[in-house]
Amino acid sequence: DADVTQTPRNRITKTGKRIMLECSQTKGHDRMYWYRQDPGLGLRLIYYSFDVKDINKGEISDGYSVSRQAQAKFSLSLESAIPNQTALYFCATSDATPELFFGEGSRLTVL
């Protein structure tokens, strides 16, 4: 089993729908992150959490929200999806060192 698991792996939805992407990890790390990948733009940080009670906005948090349900679980929500949120989303984890461990990604298409 993967150390960092993302569900769903692929999702197609319509404008205005609420979408949740889920992430769970078995590495025992305290820190979890959500990044977004767009061609030519690299990875950009959406939200991050250094422990269960800690939530921080990243570079591109507008239109997104997160929930840290437990040490092992960190979900990303799009309250009302729009087409420019079409992207590949990655969850990652780390301990106190900055080295990240990534999930396989969730490809979201908003029509």
Place this chain on the structure above:
Amino acid sequence: AQSVAQPEDQVNVAEGNPLTVKCTYSVSGNPYLFWYVQYPNRGLQFLLKYITGDNLVKGSYGFEAEFNKSQTSFHLKKPSALVSDSALYFCAVNSGNTPLVFGKGTRLSVIA
């Protein structure tokens, strides 16, 4: 603010030739530098990192990178490229207790 520049969107190299993928960074304080690789339809995989110590860092799959503080660079290198090295490569940096900041990526194409 932290930032990373990967000046080349694409690098093409013949199999067996040496390869270099460039990265420059900007941070306040001492940098922690990383290279990750992404194969099609996969997540990012760790290649190597510089935290402190020897400026030449060796990593997975025969890759290495040299930390150059005066030039604020951390170029990725390999002496002899393989077709299987073809992928998207990301440089990343942070300083202190902050998340990694990634470059835009460089697509490496190794031609047989």
